[in-house]
Amino acid sequence: MDKNSVTGLVLISIIIGVFMWWTQPTEEQKAAQKRYQDSIQQVELAKEKAALEFEKKKEAENTIAFDENTADSTIQKELTNKYGLFAHVVTGENQLYTLENSKIKVKFSSKGAKVYSVELKDFKAHNGQPLILFDGDKNVFGFNFFHNNRILNTNDLYYTIDQSATTDSTLSFKLSLGDDQYMAINYQLPADAYMLDFNFEQNSMDDIIQSNRGGFDLNWNLDLLAQEKGRKNEIQYSGVYFKYDQDEIDDIAGKSGEETFRTPVKWVAYKDQFFSSVLIAKDAFSSGSTSIAVHSEEENTPYISTNKTELVIPYEGGAHNVKSFQFFFGPNKFKILKKYKDLGLKDLIPLGWGIFGWVNRYIVIPIFNWLEGSIASYGLIIFILTLIIKLGLFPLTYKSYMSTAKMKVLKPQIDEINEKIPAEKSMERQKATMALYQKAGVSPLGGCLPMVLQMPILFAMFRFFPNSIELRQQSFLWATDLSTYDSILQLPWNIPFYGDHVSLFCLLMSITNIVYTKMNQEMTQSTSQMPGMKGMMYMMPVMFLVFFNNYASGLSYYYFISTLITILQTVLIRRFVDEEAILAKLKANQKKPKKKSGFQARIEEMAKQQQQMQKKKRK
Incomplete structure (x- = not known):
């Protein structure tokens, strides 16, 4: 360039930039x-x-009014004609019941025998209120079945409590139809667990209900509440996740979309940035579909997305049939989720694919958890974690510096080559330059390879910090929450791509990157660097300033400390490295006989072919 x-x-x-400002x-x-x-x-x-109003009117038309003047026999007859044996459970009064342990508090509704709300006791929403995953009718959960030529859903039926099967940790909802015929939904909440066990039980119901497509349809619709200050980031890391039975996990994350399950599915999760609600089948759902509609930042709603899932549960019939399931209501914390190894719930945390995920799982997270056990300040934990990583990468930093230093001391000889060979003969220049490098024992890629080897750490950290629930609502210096952006100044307007605030950690990160870029430019000044690259290198810190302003302050803080340590390492190496000694060694290498490498031979061959082509053109 x-x-x-x-x-x-x-x-x-x-x-x-001027056009965007002028046209705002x-x-x-x-x-x-x-x-x-x-x-x-x-x-x-x-x-x-x-x-x-229309739906209410329609419902009123389909509902039989209980007039005191209407005979009981007439009411019962009309209800029976409409709902068959379920006539006595289509109306009633909703009652709420509670199960709780040290981790979660779960409320249940007698209408639908479903989970009504979930509170996570160890966490708070960003505004300091109790953290409620969902509440009320925003959670629709029910099984569809056929009866009396009509589709009924358990979400609309009124259950009663079976006292004989209910304890402090269990809750049994029962819908009796007589003659030992019943449907029941039973819940059990173990102590100190985020997992809620439940089952759908049917006894002697084959002659009463009919399944659709060889199974029951399960509908689960949920509006996901916003829990974090940084709504943009929360949406980016939220979505619907699902695991195919005996297969990999897939997702629709950070955007609206839909997916059809044509093969069995083990579980479906509605996930926000740091918390998840997961529906798990003991066996598997045979098929189904899911969709998510994301609510943008501009929408005036407390919800970040509307999620809908329809799953098919295989039904074999029989005198007594029980289908077992689980709900996981809890934090997306790697230490907790990895306990469910057979379910693969740990993959709800997007740590990165391939080598980036490996770096996080086997290097970053173990070190972080180790430091977390003895240090209370997460700002200090990030600092020590950064220091450990930079010390581990120091050999690569040193090698990169030495390679750059060798290129620098060879600069006068490269200038001589460029003066002797005109710019039109670029291949001859390249050939001579490569010959010089070969004689001196210098690799042009020596400075790049160490940097490339450090890239997995860089990208792993980019994934780790925004998804680390440990940093959630943890303050450090001026940052009130290391999992979201810090703000030292609130702007009166919103700047496109930048935001409506100033993040100091992001600003410090950009400044240190500018300083480091300047140091690199001084080391490589006037080498065979492409014209214009100097200005391009300074554009990167500016891009960081814009891009990271809305990101987790813990991430910007890490990059700031990491770059600062790199600058200090470079200064120390420069103090102890003698460039004159390096030059003397390279000159000594040039006097030694060298065998041509395969790469050098190819360069020379390309130069010969170019010369021959130029001669033919002249003729």
Whole structure:
């Protein structure tokens, strides 16, 4: 890339920036746009209200009113004609019941015999309120079945408590139809666990209910509540995760989408950044589908997504049939999830694919957990973790510096080659330069390879910090929460791509990157670096400033400390490295006879072919 290209890119960036600033709407235009959006919202609310009234009217038409003047026999007859043997459970009063242990508090509804709300006791929402995963009718959970030529759903039926099967840790909902015919949903909450066991039980029901497609349809719809301050990041790391039976885990994360399950599925999870609600089958769901509709930052709603799943449960029939399931309601904490190795729940935490995930699982997380056991401050833990990693990578840093130093001391000889050989003969220049490197024993890639080997650590950390629940709501210096952005200044407007605040850790990270870039430029100045690369290198810290402003402050803090340590290492190495001694050694190497490498031979062959082609063109 030449100087003109770089200049062009810079000018284009400036023009785009000025255009975006110039064309941003005025306060009057913003107010008008807000009034327009409010009017649209009012119309939508009116539509929703009308639809709700219509549904209520429709439900009223399908519901038999209990008039005191109506004879009981008439009511019962009409209910029976409509709902058959389930006539006595289609109406009733909803009652709430509770099971809790040291970890979670679960409320259940007698209508539908379903989980009504879940509170995680050890955590708080970003506003300090109790952390509720979901509450009320935002959780729809029920089994579909056929009876009396009608589709019924357990979510709409009223159950009673079976006192004989209920204890402090268990809850049994029963729907009796007489003659030992019943449907039951039984829950058990073990002590100190995030896992809730439950089963769907049917006794002597083959002649009463009919299954669809050889199984029952299970519907699970849930609106996921926002729990974090950084809504943008929370949406990015939220989604629907699912594990195919005997296969890998897949997901729809950070976006709206849908998936059809054509093979058996072991579990489905509704996941936000740090917490998950997971429905697990003891055997497997035979098929089904799932979808997620993400609510953007602009939508005025406390929910980040609406999730819908329909699963098919195989049904073999029989006098007594029990299907067992589990709910996991808990944090996305690696130490907790890895206990369920057979389920693979630890993969709910996106630690990165391939080598990046391995680095996190086998290096970063063990060191982090070890430090966590003896150090209370997570800011100090990150500092020591960074120091350990940088010390471990020091041999690569040293090798990279030495390679750059060798290139630097050879600079005068490279300049001589460039003066002797005109720019038009680029292949001859390259051939001569490579010959010099070969004689001196210098590899042009010597400085790049150590940096490439450090990349897995860099990307692993990019995944680790935003997904580390240990940093959630942990303060350090001016940052109130290391899992989300820190802010030392709230801006009166929102800057596109940057945000409406100033992150100091992000700013410090960008400054140290500029300093380190300057040091590298001094080491490699006027070498065979492409023209314009100097300016391009300085654009990276600016991009970091924009990109990381909304990211986890713990991540920016790590990159800041890491770059600062690299700068100090470079300064120390420079103090103890004698460049004159390096040059003397390289000159001594040049006097030794060298055998041509395969790479050098290919370069020379390419140069000969180019010369021959030029001669033919002249003729």
